[in-house]
Amino acid sequence: MAEMNLVQAINDALRTEMRRDERRVILGEDIARFGGVFRATAGLFEEFGEGRVIDTPLAEGGIVGTAVGMAMNGLRPVAEIQFADFLYPAFDQIVNELSKLRWRSGGQYGAPVVIRAPSGGGIKGGLYHSQSPEAYFIHTPGLKVVMPSNPADAKGLLLSAMRGDDPVLFFEPKRIYRAARGEVPEGDHVIPLGEAKRVLPETAGEAVATVIAWGAMVHEAVEAAGLLADKGLPVEVIDPRTLWPLDIETIVESIRRTGRGVVVHEAPRTCGFGAEVVALIQERAFSYLAAPLARVTGLDTPFPYALELEYLPLAPRIVRAVEAVVGYPV
Amino acid sequence: MKTGEENVPRSAARGRRPPPRPEAGETLARIFRDAIRGEILDARLARWAREGFVGFHLPAAEWGGVLAAAACALEPADWLFPGAREARMALWRGMDLASFLAQHLGAALPDGTFLPGLPGSIADAAHRVASVAGGPGAHLPHAVGAAFAAARRKERAAVLAIASGAAADTADFHVAANFAGVWRAPVVLVLRAELEEAEALCIDERGGEYGIGAARASGGDLPAVRRLIDEALARARAGGGPTLVQIDRPQEPRAALDRLAARLGDALAGEAAVRAQAESWCDEAWQAARAAVRPGRESLAWNVYAAGERAVAGQVAELAQVCNPIPEDV
Numbered sequence: 001m002a003e004m005n006l007v008q009a010i011n012d013a014l015r016t017e018m019r020r021d022e023r024r025v026i027l028g029e030d031i032a033r034f035g036g037v038f039r040a041t042a043g044l045f046e047e048f049g050e051g052r053v054i055d056t057p058l059a060e061g062g063i064v065g066t067a068v069g070m071a072m073n074g075l076r077p078v079a080e081i082q083f084a085d086f087l088y089p090a091f092d093q094i095v096n097e098l099s100k101l102r103w104r105s106g107g108q109y110g111a112p113v114v115i116r117a118p119s120g121g122g123i124k125g126g127l128y129h130s131q132s133p134e135a136y137f138i139h140t141p142g143l144k145v146v147m148p149s150n151p152a153d154a155k156g157l158l159l160s161a162m163r164g165d166d167p168v169l170f171f172e173p174k175r176i177y178r179a180a181r182g183e184v185p186e187g188d189h190v191i192p193l194g195e196a197k198r199v200l201p202e203t204a205g206e207a208v209a210t211v212i213a214w215g216a217m218v219h220e221a222v223e224a225a226g227l228l229a230d231k232g233l234p235v236e237v238i239d240p241r242t243l244w245p246l247d248i249e250t251i252v253e254s255i256r257r258t259g260r261g262v263v264v265h266e267a268p269r270t271c272g273f274g275a276e277v278v279a280l281i282q283e284r285a286f287s288y289l290a291a292p293l294a295r296v297t298g299l300d301t302p303f304p305y306a307l308e309l310e311y312l313p314l315a316p317r318i319v320r321a322v323e324a325v326v327g328y329p330v
Numbered sequence: 331m332k333t334g335e336e337n338v339p340r341s342a343a344r345g346r347r348p349p350p351r352p353e354a355g356e357t358l359a360r361i362f363r364d365a366i367r368g369e370i371l372d373a374r375l376a377r378w379a380r381e382g383f384v385g386f387h388l389p390a391a392e393w394g395g396v397l398a399a400a401a402c403a404l405e406p407a408d409w410l411f412p413g414a415r416e417a418r419m420a421l422w423r424g425m426d427l428a429s430f431l432a433q434h435l436g437a438a439l440p441d442g443t444f445l446p447g448l449p450g451s452i453a454d455a456a457h458r459v460a461s462v463a464g465g466p467g468a469h470l471p472h473a474v475g476a477a478f479a480a481a482r483r484k485e486r487a488a489v490l491a492i493a494s495g496a497a498a499d500t501a502d503f504h505v506a507a508n509f510a511g512v513w514r515a516p517v518v519l520v521l522r523a524e525l526e527e528a529e530a531l532c533i534d535e536r537g538g539e540y541g542i543g544a545a546r547a548s549g550g551d552l553p554a555v556r557r558l559i560d561e562a563l564a565r566a567r568a569g570g571g572p573t574l575v576q577i578d579r580p581q582e583p584r585a586a587l588d589r590l591a592a593r594l595g596d597a598l599a600g601e602a603a604v605r606a607q608a609e610s611w612c613d614e615a616w617q618a619a620r621a622a623v624r625p626g627r628e629s630l631a632w633n634v635y636a637a638g639e640r641a642v643a644g645q646v647a648e649l650a651q652v653c654n655p656i657p658e659d660v
Binding site: 056057059061062065067068073077089092097100101102103104105106110142165 | 409411439443444445446451453454455460461462463464465470471472473474475476477478479480483501502508509512632633635636637639640641642
C-alpha cells in the first residue's frame with residue numbers, strides 16, 4: 001500500500017494498465033510531454049513513448065472520434081478531456097457514435113473507450129471549468145458512468161473501466177484531486193463497476209436517514225454526518241461509485257432500514273441524476289418511507305465563479321435537509 | 331484546378347509514389363458489373379420502400395460507377411468506412427446481398443447478427459466494413475483512428491472513408507483531416523462532390539491547409555477514379571500518409587458506363603447478360619431475406635452493453651406483460 005492523492009491514483013492505474021496491455025493507448029490535449037493539465041498522465045510519455053501517449057489537436061470531437069476508430073481496430077484507448085465541460089464539443093461522437101456502436105453493428109464492433117474528465121466545481125474555475133454533466137451520459141444507453149470519491153476507489157474503478165468492453169465516462173472530482181488522500185493498493189486493484197459502498201457507518205447501525213452522494217460530495221456528506229451525529233442524528237452515507245449501472249439494491253437496503261433518504265449532487269437539480277435515484281427508491285421502497293425523499297443539489301443556474309460555495313451543496317445544506325426529513329410529521 | 335490523373339497529390343511529390351498498376355480488363359469488368367448491380371439494386375430498394383417493405387432508401391444511382399470503382403481499389407486487409415449512401419460498397423467488399431437486404435427488412439442476418447439501427451445501417455466486420463455512422467461526416471474521425479491503429483501495428487493496410495461533399499462542411503471532417511495530417515495516418519478521405527459544390531470544395535487548398543495530399547477526379551472517368559484511389563491507398567499502405575480525394579459527380583453517368591463498356595469490348599459478355607445476372611442476384615437474395623428470422627422483443631436489449639445490463643433487461647421484460655403485437659411479416 002502506498003499513500004496517494006486522487007490524481008496520483010489515477011496515474012498509477014493508467015501506468016499499471018499500460019504495462020499490462022500493449023493495446024492500451026492514451027490520448028488528449030497536452031497529456032504527453034506536459035503530463036496533462038492536472039498532471040494525471042505525468043511520466044507516462046517518458047515510459048511508454050509517443051506511440052502510446054498521444055498529444056492531440058485541440059478538438060474534443062476528434063479525440064473521441066478517433067478513439068472510436070482506434071477501438072474498432074483493436075486498440076484500447078483512454079481519452080482525456082481536460083475538463084468535463086469540454087465534453088460538449090464531443091457530445092455527438094459520444095452520444096451518437098461511441099455509445100451506439102456495439103448496438104448498431106450487432107455486436108460486431110465494440111468501443112471499449114474510457115473517457116476521463118475532471119468534473120465539478122470548487123476550484124474557482126468558473127462556468128466552463130466546473131460543470132457536472134454526468135446526467136447527460138447516464139441518460140445515454142450504452143454508456144457506463146463512474147465517479148470515484150477517493151484514491152483507492154479511483155484506481156480500482158479506473159482499472160475495471162479500462163478492462164471492460166463498454167465505453168465508460170470516468171468523471172474525476174477535481175476539487176479533491178489533491179485533497180483526498182489515502183492508502184492505495186499497489187499493482188492490480190480492481191473494483192467491479194456497479195457496486196456501491198457504504199461509507200458510514202462501516203456496519204449498519206441505528207441510522208435515522210440515508211445520505212447518497214458521489215464524487216466530492218461524499219466528503220461533504222461525511223462532514224454532515226459528523227455534525228448530525230453530534231446532534232444525535234446518526235446517518236448512513238452511501239457512495240454509488242458507479243452511477244450507471246447503479247447499485248440500487250445497496251441504496252434501497254439502507255433506505256428500508258432508515259426510512260428516510262437525502263440525495264446529494266453538484267449538478268443542477270432539475271433532471272439531475274438525483275431525480276432518477278429518488279424515482280428508483282420510491283419504486284422499490286415506497287412503503288418503507290417515513291418522509292419524502294429530499295435532494296440537495298447545485299442550482300438550476302450556470303455554475304458561478306462568484307459565490308461558488310453558495311452554489312455547491314456543502315455540509316450545512318445536507319445537515320438542514322436531513323433535519324427536515326427527520327422532522328417530517330408522520 | 332485540374333481533374334483526373336494529371337493532378338498529382340502533394341504527398342506523391344515527396345517521392346513515395348508507387349508505380350501505377352495496370353488496369354486489367356477483369357478489374358474494369360468488375361467495375362462495370364458492380365455499377366450495373368448497384369443501379370438495379372437502387373431501383374429495387376426504391377420500389378421496396380414505396381411498397382412499404384423498407385423504411386426508407388437513400389439512393390445513389392448516379393454514383394454507382396464511382397462507388398464500384400472506389401471499392402475495387404481496396405485490398406482485403408484494408409478498411410472501408412462508408413457513409414449511409416455508400417453502404418452498398420460493403421457488397422463489393424464481399425458482403426452477402428441476402429444479409430444486406432435482411433438488414434433492410436429489420437431481420438437478423440443469416441449468421442444471427444442483428445443490426446437494428448435503420449435500413450442500410452450495415453456493418454460487416456468480416457470484410458472490414460465499418461458500421462454506418464449517424465451524421466454525414468461522423469465516420470471520418472473513426473476512419474482516422476482505425477488508420478492510426480493499423481499504422482501503430484505496422485500493418486500494411488490502409489483505410490478508405492467516403493462521404494458526401496456536404497460532409498466537408500462538418501466539424502467531423504475538419505477534425506478528421508486535421509488529425510490525419512498530424513498523425514500521418516494511412517487513410518484516404520474521399521468526398522463525392524455534387525455538381526453545384528464541385529468547385530466550392532477547393533480540395534487542393536483544403537489538403538494544403540491540413541498538410542496532406544489532395545487529388546481530384548471526374549466521376550465520369552471510372553478508370554481514373556479507380557486509379558486515383560488505388561494510388562492513394564497504395565501510398566498510405568507504404569507509409570506515405572493520408573490523401574484527400576474529391577470525386578466530381580459524373581454529368582452523364584450512363585455515358586461513363588458506355589465508355590467503360592466500349593473500352594472493355596469483347597472482354598464484356600454484354601450488358602444484357604450483366605443485367606440479367608444482376609436481376610437474378612436481387613431476386614434470389616430478396617427471397618432469402620424475406621425468409622430471414624425477425625428477432626423478438628428480447629432483441630431490443632441485445633448489444634446495448636457487452637454483457638447485458640440489468641435495467642435494460644428488466645425494461646424489456648416489462649413488455650412481455652402487455653403483449654404488444656409483433657407483426658409476423660412486413
